[in-house]
Amino acid sequence: MSLLGGGIFKGMAVTLRNFVGSYFDKERLTTKEYAWRTDDKLPERAGDYPKEEAEQLSDTTTVTHYSRNFPMLLHDEGEPMDTVRCVACQICERECPPQCIYIEKSKDKMERGGNKAQFYPATFDIDVSVCMSCQICVEVCPFDAIVMNSQFELSTPDRFGGLLLRRDDLLKSNDYYHKIHPEEAAARDKRIADEKAAKEAKKKAAEEAKKKAAEAKAKAEAEAKAKEEAESAEKPAEAPAPTHTDAKKEDNGE
Amino acid sequence: MNWELIGDILLATVPLLVIFPSMFALTTWVERKALARIQNRIGPNKVGVPLTPYGGNLSLFGLGQPAADGIKMLFKENIVPTGADRLFHLLAPILSLIPAMLVLCFLPLEFPWLNGEQNSVKAFMLDGAVIFFFAITGLNTLAVFMAGWASRNKYSLLGGMRAIAQMVSYEIPLVLSAVVVVMIVGSLNAAEIAEAQAGWNWYVFQPWGLAAFVIFFIAALAETNRSPFDLPEAESEIIAGYFTEYSGFKFALFFLGEYIAMFAISGLAVTLFLGAGGGPGVEALPWLKVIWFLAKVCILIGVMIWLRGTLPRLRVDQLMGFAWKFLLPLSILNIFIAGFAWHAKKANEGTAVSVIVWVAALIILYAAAKGLDHVNRAKVKPRTYQYGE
Amino acid sequence: MNEVTAFWILAAISVIGALVAVRKRNLVHGVFALLVFFAGLAGLFLLLLAEFIAVVQILVYAGAVGILILFAIMLTDRVTGKDAFRVTSRGSFWGAIIALAVFLVILLPTIREIPLIENATPKDMIVEQSSVKELGTKLIEPYIVTIEVLALLLTAALIGAVTAAQGGRASEKGENTE
Numbered sequence: 001m002s003l004l005g006g007g008i009f010k011g012m013a014v015t016l017r018n019f020v021g022s023y024f025d026k027e028r029l030t031t032k033e034y035a036w037r038t039d040d041k042l043p044e045r046a047g048d049y050p051k052e053e054a055e056q057l058s059d060t061t062t063v064t065h066y067s068r069n070f071p072m073l074l075h076d077e078g079e080p081m082d083t084v085r086c087v088a089c090q091i092c093e094r095e096c097p098p099q100c101i102y103i104e105k106s107k108d109k110m111e112r113g114g115n116k117a118q119f120y121p122a123t124f125d126i127d128v129s130v131c132m133s134c135q136i137c138v139e140v141c142p143f144d145a146i147v148m149n150s151q152f153e154l155s156t157p158d159r160f161g162g163l164l165l166r167r168d169d170l171l172k173s174n175d176y177y178h179k180i181h182p183e184e185a186a187a188r189d190k191r192i193a194d195e196k197a198a199k200e201a202k203k204k205a206a207e208e209a210k211k212k213a214a215e216a217k218a219k220a221e222a223e224a225k226a227k228e229e230a231e232s233a234e235k236p237a238e239a240p241a242p243t244h245t246d247a248k249k250e251d252n253g254e
Numbered sequence: 255m256n257w258e259l260i261g262d263i264l265l266a267t268v269p270l271l272v273i274f275p276s277m278f279a280l281t282t283w284v285e286r287k288a289l290a291r292i293q294n295r296i297g298p299n300k301v302g303v304p305l306t307p308y309g310g311n312l313s314l315f316g317l318g319q320p321a322a323d324g325i326k327m328l329f330k331e332n333i334v335p336t337g338a339d340r341l342f343h344l345l346a347p348i349l350s351l352i353p354a355m356l357v358l359c360f361l362p363l364e365f366p367w368l369n370g371e372q373n374s375v376k377a378f379m380l381d382g383a384v385i386f387f388f389a390i391t392g393l394n395t396l397a398v399f400m401a402g403w404a405s406r407n408k409y410s411l412l413g414g415m416r417a418i419a420q421m422v423s424y425e426i427p428l429v430l431s432a433v434v435v436v437m438i439v440g441s442l443n444a445a446e447i448a449e450a451q452a453g454w455n456w457y458v459f460q461p462w463g464l465a466a467f468v469i470f471f472i473a474a475l476a477e478t479n480r481s482p483f484d485l486p487e488a489e490s491e492i493i494a495g496y497f498t499e500y501s502g503f504k505f506a507l508f509f510l511g512e513y514i515a516m517f518a519i520s521g522l523a524v525t526l527f528l529g530a531g532g533g534p535g536v537e538a539l540p541w542l543k544v545i546w547f548l549a550k551v552c553i554l555i556g557v558m559i560w561l562r563g564t565l566p567r568l569r570v571d572q573l574m575g576f577a578w579k580f581l582l583p584l585s586i587l588n589i590f591i592a593g594f595a596w597h598a599k600k601a602n603e604g605t606a607v608s609v610i611v612w613v614a615a616l617i618i619l620y621a622a623a624k625g626l627d628h629v630n631r632a633k634v635k636p637r638t639y640q641y642g643e
Numbered sequence: 644m645n646e647v648t649a650f651w652i653l654a655a656i657s658v659i660g661a662l663v664a665v666r667k668r669n670l671v672h673g674v675f676a677l678l679v680f681f682a683g684l685a686g687l688f689l690l691l692l693a694e695f696i697a698v699v700q701i702l703v704y705a706g707a708v709g710i711l712i713l714f715a716i717m718l719t720d721r722v723t724g725k726d727a728f729r730v731t732s733r734g735s736f737w738g739a740i741i742a743l744a745v746f747l748v749i750l751l752p753t754i755r756e757i758p759l760i761e762n763a764t765p766k767d768m769i770v771e772q773s774s775v776k777e778l779g780t781k782l783i784e785p786y787i788v789t790i791e792v793l794a795l796l797l798t799a800a801l802i803g804a805v806t807a808a809q810g811g812r813a814s815e816k817g818e819n820t821e
Binding site: 342381382385386388389390392393395396399400403415418422442 | 671672675678694695698699701702705706707709710713714717775776
């Protein structure tokens with residue numbers, strides 16, 4: 001027999017404990033105040049901070065690894081624009097629900113990491129005042145070029161230009177990605193490596209198969225020729241058709 | 255022109271227009287701070303009083319936040335949806351504020367500067383003050399519906415319909431629990447009800463008074479759309495309901511109206527059950543009555559904020575079931591109990607009898623509440639989760 | 644500012660509210676105009692120092708009946724309040740005739756029979772006890788049986804309504820889960 005409405009009192013006791021406790025026990029507080037932000041200076045552009053602040057902001061202990069805010073563009077080791085993964089395919093621009101991404105394709109092609117030469121983004125803007133952090137651009141990107149950043153301190157006094165992140169603001173290294181989202185980045189890198197390995201294996205297999213097929217074809221042709229010659233010697237009018245179809249089948253099968 | 259009368263009326267009404275809106279401003283800050291602390295956050299703590307126009311800021315725990323919010327609200331763009339009914343869209347916030355402000359007049363606030371002849375206007379000493387209170391707060395429902403309908407938005411309309419259903423349902427236990435006090439005092443006049451409780455004779459100390467107070471408080475939460483009964487403005491379900499299409503100053507008016515209604519209904523609860531202005535030292539210093547009254551109102555508001563930080567929102571069917579299957583039968587039973595208790599006390603004056611009556615009434619009411627709870631829960635099967643665990 | 648000015652203002656509000664309520668095609672607008680009419684009427688009662696009737700006017704008509712009508716409109720397809728619907732009122736002519744007849748035959752003779760005090764203000768007619776108290780006493784003392792019978796009738800009607808509403812859904816009982 002429990003007290004009627006006892007659950008409410010229990011809950012109220014819990015909230016009271018939180019209320020009082022948060023004044024005495026600083027460990028309870030989930031939010032941390034920025035001690036270094038003493039003057040009222042705001043950066044000109046979103047995400048533009050003095051170096052020490054930027055370091056503190058990218059300190060992964062301040063936010064959980066699972067937080068996400070706005071997208072960023074990944075580049076591999078090296079100069080950012082030389083190793084940018086984005087090929088300006090504009091899939092994310094088309095898929096973005098609030099249409100906050102604006103991409104302009106480059107005129108020329110650029111070679112990256114030993115792959116085939118591709119376009120690169122001449123302009124890549126994300127309006128973070130429009131972005132709704134849905135992560136759809138990340139889902140649709142076939143090149144793993146766009147992922148979510150966890151940087152949240154983006155306030156700026158300029159609400160139009162300041163909140164429009166340009167390509168160079170968005171470019172972040174893969175190391176940075178590993179720092180802010182270790183598990184996700186590791187999983188992504190593993191997948192990319194696996195895919196690459198699988199692709200190479202497939203390529204190899206395909207080459208081998210091609211070779212085999214070529215051999216088989218050559219063999220079949222040689223046999224057919226030999227047969228033909230033999231038949232033409234004996235009975236020129238009979239049975240060229242079945243061998244022909246057999247060879248065709250083999251071709252198709254390869 | 256009777257200038258003296260006009261002066262008296264101003265002396266009686268202007269304090270109401272000053273005290274309660276400033277309490278509103280303070281309450282928004284207190285609420286944000288308290289909810290933040292309940293959730294182990296810090297809450298607004300930056301906005302303070304600017305000492306010079308060029309910098310320098312006296313941050314009194316973020317006490318400047320209400321002023322900043324007010325300025326922001328005033329300068330925000332007034333957005334009216336294309337399909338909206340422009341006239342009703344404009345009228346709804348005004349209509350929501352007027353009844354809330356109007357009922358403040360019926361509270362027995364005895365301002366010290368109103369004595370003797372001026373006493374006639376200290377509150378609107380209508381004989382039907384309590385019933386007037388309920389009649390006029392009932393108009394708030396119409397404002398909410400008007401807002402929901404005029405916005406031409408399905409979420410808003412849903413919010414408006416929810417508001418009507420909820421307010422109409424909870425008005426019944428609200429009035430029936432107040433009826434108990436009216437019945438015992440034998441008057442609908444707020445000042446007479448206050449007088450009857452003078453000297454720690456508060457009705458909340460009686461078992462029927464306690465039950466009525468609890469029912470009244472729960473129904474008051476629902477009437478003012480406070481959590482856990484904030485279904486009409488459920489942000490996570492219907493995107494703030496009838497507020498959806500409101501911005502800027504109109505939204506501020508709604509907000510103000512809601513909080514003033516909270517103060518008004520808390521003031522009525524204080525009048526009916528908590529001895530109005532009664533408290534230590536009022537015999538010697540009569541002006542303490544206003545202080546005690548407002549202090550009690552603030553305590554009730556504090557409990558409302560506390561409950562908001564504690565309880566999750568009810569489901570619509572639970573909300574209705576609670577009003578009709580639990581509060582209504584209990585409040586009707588409470589009227590009978592109060593009647594019997596009053597007669598038993600009147601018949602024989604002994605202390606023993608009154609103690610027995612007190613204990614018996616408490617036991618009966620608790621058993622009835624428990625029984626109703628049991629009956630209502632018996633129909634509810636335990637929920638099974640298909641994808642849970 | 645005296646009672647006469649207040650009377651004319653309140654009377655104008657009531658009449659305009661009533662006219663708008665009748666003429667408006669938009670049903671929701673019409674209901675709110677009707678509520679304005681009720682409010683004006685309550686003000687007139689208050690002017691006559693009949694505060695209890697004024698309260699009941701607001702409580703029952705503006706509060707309950709208005710909301711009931713709004714609920715009823717919300718259940719029809721005119722929720723949107725578009726003016727495109729043509730309200731067919733072919734009998735408006737006969738309605739006006741009947742209203743006029745009621746006014747001339749019943750109301751006017753009744754009003755004429757009441758003795759008017761010359762230059763009287765409502766203050767002259769204040770009774771010793773306030774109207775709420777007197778009304779309460781009257782209801783309990785001479786008319787107690789009538790009240791009880793009426794209460795019983797209304798309770799029976801309420802229970803009947805609940806039974807009628809529940810009749811079709813008896814099979815759904817006990818289906819809800821928490």
